[in-house]
Amino acid sequence: MSRTRVYRHGVLAAEGFPVADVSDYLAEPGATVWLDFCGPTENDLAAISEELGLHALAVEDAVHEHQRAKLDRYESHAFLTAYSATLDEDAGSLLVSELSAFVTARALVTVRKDENFDIAAVVARWDSAADLAKNGVGFLLHGLLDYIVDGHFEVVQSLDGQIEALEDLVFDESPHYADMQRRSFALRKSLVQIRRVVLPMREVVNSIMRRDLHLVDDEMQPYFQDVYDHVLRASEWTESLRDLVTTIRETQLNIQGNHLNTIMKKVTSWAAIIAIPTAVTGFYGQNVPYPGFQTVAGFWTSTLVIIVLSGALYLSFKKRDWL
Known part of the structure; x- marks a missing residue:
């Protein structure tokens, strides 16, 4: 052709x-x-x-x-x-x-x-x-x-x-x-x-x-x-x-990478906050007598500790822009 x-x-x-x-x-x-x-x-x-x-x-x-x-x-x-x-x-x-x-x-x-x-x-x-x-x-x-x-x-x-x-x-x-x-x-x-x-x-x-x-x-x-x-x-x-x-x-x-770091910070922060009630309730779940054992005051004390520490961690992480 x-x-x-x-x-x-x-x-x-x-x-x-x-x-x-x-x-x-x-x-x-x-x-x-x-x-x-x-x-x-x-x-x-x-x-x-x-x-x-x-x-x-x-x-x-x-x-x-x-x-x-x-x-x-x-x-x-x-x-x-x-x-x-x-x-x-x-x-x-x-x-x-x-x-x-x-x-x-x-x-x-x-x-x-x-x-x-x-x-x-x-x-x-x-x-x-x-x-x-x-x-x-x-x-x-x-x-x-x-x-x-x-x-x-x-x-x-x-x-x-x-x-x-x-x-x-x-x-x-x-x-x-x-x-x-x-x-x-x-x-x-x-x-x-x-x-x-x-x-x-x-x-x-x-x-x-x-x-x-x-x-x-x-x-x-x-x-x-x-x-x-x-x-x-x-x-x-x-x-x-x-x-x-x-x-x-x-x-x-x-x-x-930055987006992944942000996600990891959020996950880590929430894990730290969740660890507080886990630790407190775990402590009060012991099978031995302790101050406030089997009392209403002990229940409210543990609840107050969970709320205060969790709130403090949340505000701290929020201030650092982790949440």
């Missing part, structure tokens, strides 16, 4: 043509070709790899999953691996989709591992900036990276909103600790995943902007600089959110 496009002197000339026609278009001066494959095998890429002189190691990396985000430089082309990301706000889980790209002087070949990468959104981004199409592969590469990095930024922004909502739950009068723990762990897991995706993009975009690689011309340089600024903001925001989630979790544990 593939998609194709060709730009001639900065104008979209054709799309949806067979992959076999790529060589004919590349033979034309001023033509820039884009090819997109979804879930291909090495055999599927064999013809185009021979046509464009793609390195065997790059082709192997393109069809195998779980490559790290990177930019490799070969003699005739550059090889890019990056990840798009979307957030399921209800579950707090992150959906990551891997994309590889071969960047040559006049062609961009994108290889998606699955349908989760929205290549139609990338095409729409190219169409919205058609005035830059005259910059060839640099224009196509910018639209691709801009879509990926904007997706990262949206995910981080959404995570920030969910973490703020989690902060409000921490200080709720009747918090649901199990739900808070589940959400905090889910958000922390998503932050770890997005961090693995975002941080390597700083080096990727920075490498693409190197003038010795000749991937970006002077006109496209400010646009790639804008993408790089977004990458820096997203990566710094991710780091701060990870620290914030850790702080929220620690605060939650401290609040739970």
